[in-house]
Amino acid sequence: MQATGEQHVSNEQLQSLSGPELGRLLQAIEGLSTEQLNWASGYLAGISAGGHPARPVSTARQSAQVTILYASQTGNARSVAQRLADAAAASGIESRLLSAHEFKARRIADERLLILVVSTQGEGEVPENAESLYNYLTGRKPPDLSKLEFAVFGLGDSSYTHFCKAGVDFDQALEKLGGRRILERLDADVDFDSDFSVWLPNALQVLENRQPARQAVVLPLTPRQSVTQYNRDKPYPASLIENRRLTTDQALTDVHHLVLEIDPAAISYQAGDSLGVWFRNDPAQVDEILGLLALDGNTHVRLGDKSLSLSEALLEKRELSLLHPKVVSGWARHTDSGSLDKQLADKNELRRFAAERRFIDLIEAFPGRIEAQQLVDLLGPLQPRLYSIASSPAEYADEIHLTVSALQYEAHGRRHRGAASAYLSERLKPDDNLDVYVVDNDSFRLPDDPSTPVIMIGAGTGIAPFRSFLQQRASQENPGRNWLIFGNRHFHDDFLYQTDWIEHRRSGVLEKVSVAFSRDSEQRNYVQDRLFDEGPAVLEWLAQGAHIYVCGAIDMEKGVAESLQRIAIEYAGKTRLEAEEFYQNLRHQKRYLRDVY
Structure with missing residues (x-):
């Protein structure tokens, strides 16, 4: 080691790990803190140097990127x-x-x-x-x-x-x-x-195998810098600070506005992004499943290299509400009933059968016996749910807002509730932590030029990102024209964030609001119908370079796309082929952007 603070590393010293060896190393260090990783790095480097103190050494080489x-x-x-x-x-x-x-x-x-x-x-x-x-x-x-x-x-x-x-x-x-x-x-x-x-x-x-031969290199002894990143595998613990209902008690859908507190230095987001949410399954449903299967929730099971109780595994680690065809096929081996054979014989029938049921429906209709470990091995891993973020960091840098519709429906003789939405709207309490991560949505961003006109089309909770967009536009100097087209069932019960839109209208940020409440008249009227009714204005805005954003159910978006083409035919005199080209050009120019589910 030289006085300059550098190490000369020979070709032999740079023998890297093979793929399998590296895989084992990555498993061994998974979950270690930054401090622990730094200590381990120095410790291993010390061993490599014959027991003398050493700084972390990284493998460097001339490489094919x-x-x-x-x-x-x-x-x-x-x-x-x-x-x-x-x-x-x-x-x-x-x-x-x-x-x-x-x-x-x-x-x-x-x-x-x-x-x-x-x-x-x-x-x-x-x-x-x-x-x-x-x-x-x-x-x-x-x-x-x-x-x-x-x-x-x-x-x-x-x-x-x-x-x-x-x-x-x-x-x-x-x-x-x-x-x-x-x-x-x-x-x-x-x-x-x-x-x-x-x-x-x-x-x-x-x-x-595609890297060039290693060469001797000089590694400066500089401290390792590490920045904590929160993601799907390492979520951020956000704290719930507000949960209020947006719809009335008479509304068919129970929609909530949630406010989560975050540290902007640790987790950041942009208007248009989504939030991944890890939730806990319903304890009552877990207890019912254990009862139907005659299993003890205190029995210990293994998931990977971790040991935990069966109840804990079902509450936090296993998917209970999205029934996968593989689970249906696997359960057939644990039941004496031959009536599942019909569903297993045809792949399309199996997909339909699974899509219409939850795991509890399956085991209730087709009783069987299974061991605790077999159960957690059969069920798939819990999947996080994604929600469009309903706030902008320009106005709420230390908060993330969500718009959550609490799913409820009757099927197979029981009342089902949305696994994540029920947890968020009912069981999560103020000051509780919620594991989350930001999902970048670079294909759903406001125009780089803030003066560009924007048309926003959303139905139901699809309104969420447009609340974020308008907060962002309000923070910009000389924002362009903004037009919101919103649809839901009833004006009185389901006009989500009505006071926000009124305030944006008063301030001049929101130039135009068009609404479609489908159950307030005998002839149902949806956002795609409202868009077509505004055909001449739509063409005027597009002529000024407007960008169109659509958020909501995929069937709604298909209707919007069809209405745009009808507008081109009815109000611009285009043929059907020209109207299709008109729509595709908007997409290719990134002036028609979708966030659908």
Whole structure:
């Protein structure tokens, strides 16, 4: 060691871990604090130096950079991509991590190593933030990718017909254009953590094999800097400070406004983002399941390397409200009833059967016997729920607001409640902590130019991001024109955030408000109908460069898209083909943006 504070590291000293070895190391250090990681790093470096004190040493090398792209609406793809990037860095592999929205599609031919992590949305569609890339790859003048090596990690839910279709489509497109596949495509199901843990060591080994030979390097002895990041795997404990009902007691839907307190130095968000929420299942339902299965909730079970009680596992770790076809198939092996055979024989029937039921419906209709450990192994992992953020950091830097509709419905002889929505609206109390993480939504952002006109179309709780948008616009100098089109059942019972819109109208931030309350007249009127009625004004705003934003149910958005094309035909004299092109041009120009579910 020299007096300059640097270490000369030989080629032999830079022998990196293999993919499997690195996988074991990452499992060993999972959950350690920053201080513990720093101590372990110094300790291992000390051993390497023959017992003498040493600073942390990182493996550095001349490398072939790998580009890791992620594309999803839920944040799962980003979580997987981030974990891959972290593991690559730990193995000395240089990488850059980008969302598909940030990636310049026309530069893809310059890439040499590409890993794409992509989820599937809607009816087998690619995510919004990957549309530009996919359209370029499948367009009339696609690039030559003969110098590209690639791999695709697909995310999906096998309970849907088009399982991982976006991953399949990207994988085929990249190969068709000359790209060389370095790993077989992985189609990961809802429980993607287990798939990722198997895939990661292989991916790292393949990437390591493509790195140039190591060279001796000089490592400066600088303290390790670490910034805590909160995400799906390491959520932030937000505190509930307000929970108030937005709808009247007579409303068919119980909608609540929640205010969560955050530390803006620890977790940040932008207008348009969503919040991932980890919740607890209903204790009463857990008790009923235990009773139906004659199981003791105090029995200890294992999930991974952790031991916990069966009750705790069902409350916090296992999915009870979203019934997966795999669970139905698995339960059939624990029941003597042959009546499940009909549902198992046809995949489409199995999907329909599972989609209409919860686990408690299944075990009540088809009784059986199962051991505690078998039960937690059968059930899938609890999945977080996403909610559009209803506040802007420009007005509430230390708060995040949510708009939560408490789902309730009758089915199979019992009254069901939304697993997450009931927890948030009923069981979560002021000062309780809620584990959350921000899901960036770069494909649903306000225009960079604040003077650009904006048309916002939302139904029900789809109004949430537009509350955020208008708070953001109110904070800007000389904001452009803003038009809100909102729909719900009844004016008196369901006009969400009415006082907010009145205040924005008074201040001049909100120029125009159009409403559609479907149950207040004999002829039902929805937001897509209201949009069509305003056809001439819509065309005027679009001529001024307006951007259109749509949030709500996917069927509603389809109606809005159809109304836009009808407007082009009725009020602009376009043919059906020209109207379709008019709509597609708005999408390609990023002037028609969706956040649908």
